[in-house]
Amino acid sequence: MCVGLSAKVVRIQDGMAMVDASGARREVSVQLMDDVEPGDYVMVHAGIAIAKITDEDEHETDEVLEALLA
Amino acid sequence: MSENMRQTAAQIVQSYDGAPLRIMEVCGTHTHEIFRLGIRSLLPPQVDLISGPGCPVCVTPVGFIDEALWLAEHGVTIATFGDLVRVPGTERSLADARAAGARVQVVYSPLDALSYAKEHGDEQVTFLSVGFETTVPAACLVADQALSEGVENFSLLTANKTMPNAYAALRNSADVFLYPGHVHAITGTALCEDLAKQGVSGVLAGFTAKELVTALAVAVRKAQEDKPFFVNAYPRVVRPEGTPAAVALMDKVMEPVDAEWRGLGVIPGSGLQLRDAYSSIDARKKFEMPHIEGRPNPACRCGEVLQGHCKPSDCPLFGKVCTPQHPVGACMVSGEGACSAYFQYGGGQL
Amino acid sequence: MSKQVTLAMGAGGKQTAELIDTVFAKRFESPLLTADDAAVLQRPAGRIAMSTDGFIVSPSFFPGGNIGKLSVCGTVNDLACMGAKPLYLTCAFVIEEGFELDKLEQIADAMAATAAEAGVTLVAGDTKVAGKGQVDGVFITTTGVGEIVEGATPAGANARPGDAIIVTGDVGRHGCTILLARDDFGIEANVTSDCAPLWSSVEAMLDASKNIHVIRDATRGGVGTVLYEIASQSGVGIALDAAVVPVDPAVGGVCRMLGLEPLYLACEGRLVVIAPKDEAPALVEALRSAPHSKGAAIIGEVTDERPGWVVMNTEVGTQTLLPQPGGELLPRIC
Numbered sequence: 001m002c003v004g005l006s007a008k009v010v011r012i013q014d015g016m017a018m019v020d021a022s023g024a025r026r027e028v029s030v031q032l033m034d035d036v037e038p039g040d041y042v043m044v045h046a047g048i049a050i051a052k053i054t055d056e057d058e059h060e061t062d063e064v065l066e067a068l069l070a
Numbered sequence: 071m072s073e074n075m076r077q078t079a080a081q082i083v084q085s086y087d088g089a090p091l092r093i094m095e096v097c098g099t100h101t102h103e104i105f106r107l108g109i110r111s112l113l114p115p116q117v118d119l120i121s122g123p124g125c126p127v128c129v130t131p132v133g134f135i136d137e138a139l140w141l142a143e144h145g146v147t148i149a150t151f152g153d154l155v156r157v158p159g160t161e162r163s164l165a166d167a168r169a170a171g172a173r174v175q176v177v178y179s180p181l182d183a184l185s186y187a188k189e190h191g192d193e194q195v196t197f198l199s200v201g202f203e204t205t206v207p208a209a210c211l212v213a214d215q216a217l218s219e220g221v222e223n224f225s226l227l228t229a230n231k232t233m234p235n236a237y238a239a240l241r242n243s244a245d246v247f248l249y250p251g252h253v254h255a256i257t258g259t260a261l262c263e264d265l266a267k268q269g270v271s272g273v274l275a276g277f278t279a280k281e282l283v284t285a286l287a288v289a290v291r292k293a294q295e296d297k298p299f300f301v302n303a304y305p306r307v308v309r310p311e312g313t314p315a316a317v318a319l320m321d322k323v324m325e326p327v328d329a330e331w332r333g334l335g336v337i338p339g340s341g342l343q344l345r346d347a348y349s350s351i352d353a354r355k356k357f358e359m360p361h362i363e364g365r366p367n368p369a370c371r372c373g374e375v376l377q378g379h380c381k382p383s384d385c386p387l388f389g390k391v392c393t394p395q396h397p398v399g400a401c402m403v404s405g406e407g408a409c410s411a412y413f414q415y416g417g418g419q420l
Numbered sequence: 421m422s423k424q425v426t427l428a429m430g431a432g433g434k435q436t437a438e439l440i441d442t443v444f445a446k447r448f449e450s451p452l453l454t455a456d457d458a459a460v461l462q463r464p465a466g467r468i469a470m471s472t473d474g475f476i477v478s479p480s481f482f483p484g485g486n487i488g489k490l491s492v493c494g495t496v497n498d499l500a501c502m503g504a505k506p507l508y509l510t511c512a513f514v515i516e517e518g519f520e521l522d523k524l525e526q527i528a529d530a531m532a533a534t535a536a537e538a539g540v541t542l543v544a545g546d547t548k549v550a551g552k553g554q555v556d557g558v559f560i561t562t563t564g565v566g567e568i569v570e571g572a573t574p575a576g577a578n579a580r581p582g583d584a585i586i587v588t589g590d591v592g593r594h595g596c597t598i599l600l601a602r603d604d605f606g607i608e609a610n611v612t613s614d615c616a617p618l619w620s621s622v623e624a625m626l627d628a629s630k631n632i633h634v635i636r637d638a639t640r641g642g643v644g645t646v647l648y649e650i651a652s653q654s655g656v657g658i659a660l661d662a663a664v665v666p667v668d669p670a671v672g673g674v675c676r677m678l679g680l681e682p683l684y685l686a687c688e689g690r691l692v693v694i695a696p697k698d699e700a701p702a703l704v705e706a707l708r709s710a711p712h713s714k715g716a717a718i719i720g721e722v723t724d725e726r727p728g729w730v731v732m733n734t735e736v737g738t739q740t741l742l743p744q745p746g747g748e749l750l751p752r753i754c
Contacts, residue, residue, distance in 0.1 A: 002252035004277060032319065050256060
């Protein structure tokens with residue numbers, strides 16, 4: 001349905017951000033995000049940021065499982 | 071620690087010994103990743119994983135490709151996601167049209183389609199706007215930008231779809247839905263909460279190995295509690311409120327419309343079209359396109375596959391005349407199409 | 421002389437001679453390359469291998485090389501894959517009218533340098549000029565002859581269950597470089613083509629052991645396509661360990677952005693080597709001593725299960741099939 005890529009914001013200008021995924025860079029729109037800053041991580045789809053995220057999935061997914069097991 | 075957690079999740083899935091359970095992964099990217107990671111082989115035999123209709127290429131009707139071909143034949147440059155290039159229309163695909171001289175520009179983003187139009191002022195450029203709520207905001211961004219900047223050689227041919235009414239149409243096809251993480255990154259979780267109140271269970275799932283296995287663990291564990299549930303197993307990306315700015319933009323630019331889903335037929339209010347204010351960039355209006363009715367191959371069972379009523383391998387065309395190299399149905403074209411995934415990854419042999 | 425290639429330069433007269441003299445003859449100088457109609461060569465003592473390949477690449481210049489370097493590497497690598505030391509090379513150019521002469525000189529420079537590195541002598545050539553739009557820049561066809569090292573018998577049908585599978589470096593770099601150089605998707609990354617002549621790698625291996633079952637260069641279609649070819653030719657299964665296939669991080673990033681599989685991106689300087697498991701460590705060590713295969717690694721093994729298929733051991737401890745090679749690589753978004 002929707003391939004997503006997590007990437008780090010390098011710089012922002014006029015609603016467009018240069019994002020970096022392991023050295024692959026491209027400009028994406030961050031117009032739909034509020035308060036995104038360089039250094040933040042975003043989920044990118046089709047050239048726009050669709051969510052602000054943390055840099056890794058580990059602890060959040062672990063918490064889901066811990067809640068299930070509790 | 072984290073590696074252990076994944077193993078714990080995998081063990082929960084593997085050791086499920088409850089009643090038969092049908093889990094539908096709604097999202098085609100889930101289908102793709104589940105095959106790529108070999109996750110099916112973790113499932114006990116009574117858990118059936120059904121590939122749902124969440125692949126925009128797969129549910130886009132044949133007639134949409136015919137419409138795009140009509141535009142290409144009338145000299146319009148088609149800008150499209152790579153996914154659509156090889157999808158067969160009634161008689162041919164965009165790849166065939168390109169070989170015959172049509173201009174077909176593959177883009178990564180709708181923003182690139184608009185940039186292409188600006189750089190090629192002597193061409194009329196139409197972007198093929200397919201996709202669900204995740205993809206729609208990007209299309210709406212460029213629609214809004216094209217209109218406000220007065221880019222006169224750019225337009226959209228829309229076949230966008232939305233999930234809410236599709237869930238309702240599919241509610242009897244599965245016991246638990248794996249909800250598409252990135253759709254709900256935009257729309258939030260309210261719909262999933264409501265569905266649980268109406269008796270429809272589901273888990274919002276991410277896309278990494280651990281996220282998928284964890285979501286499945288939640289699904290099989292919660293299913294044993296015997297009451298409808300909803301769990302957001304993708305909190306890293308999906309907030310309860312979603313992305314309000316994206317929803318507002320979608321509402322500004324597009325309006326609901328009845329939409330045909332390949333295989334599912336017309337689902338009321340499940341599509342989006344450009345609002346009247348955007349008529350000048352609506353390709354159907356701009357080029358006064360005729361109504362085009364596509365004719366799918368009558369033997370193709372993509373429709374039943376998409377509803378989970380049959381497996382790809384049940385289709386008489388599967389693997390014989392219909393292969394990824396020579397696709398007949400859309401489910402064989404897209405890398406995330408159920409038929410393609412079955413064929414590419416050996417269809418349940420592993 | 422004009423700064424661009426003209427149709428007259430391909431007409432066979434004085435201007436053709438001038439083009440050949442100024443661009444090619446002085447760079448490819450050797451006693452074997454004469455003005456006569458054919459090269460006259462000494463027959464090697466052993467068996468010979470012979471191969472031909474046509475090269476078209478857009479753009480003609482890319483990070484890590486150009487079409488000239490590519491046209492020498494492609495053919496000498498095909499020879500090397502048969503265990504043959506490259507000896508002689510011919511080249512035929514089809515050049516588009518208007519192509520810049522200084523670019524043609526750079527291409528010839530690269531061919532001369534690469535041929536020297538590969539130890540191959542350019543012994544004959546041909547130049548044609550086609551009208552504007554009839555070719556895209558320049559197309560080059562090269563044909564090579566090499567002498568097969570005594571005792572070396574690598575062939576695609578020789579893989580046997582229990583063999584180890586070695587790749588000589590990270591995969592997909594050339595394909596990724598070209599994709600980025602075309603700039604169709606607005607992506608930037610610091611990636612250079614792996615384009616390189618690989619005789620030195622093969623020679624190092626053959627010095628270590630002649631007991632090598634298969635050597636293939638992974639070009640179009642990448643390592644994945646080569647593995648499927650070998651699985652089919654040898655009638656064996658192949659099991660890959662997904663986690664140990666070397667991929668440059670930036671290549672991986674580009675692939676994730678576009679939904680592509682690095683195993684299907686082209687390489688131009690990578691070999692897939694299949695050899696008995698007990699020979700593999702020595703071969704890897706030999707490869708790492710050669711200049712263009714320092715990243716050599718064992719990535720899987722040949723099995724007798726599922727003949728004709730490539731199976732991946734995944735990060736969740738399951739197995740899945742590597743998708744079979746498809747047609748055109750199209751980025752996917754949905």
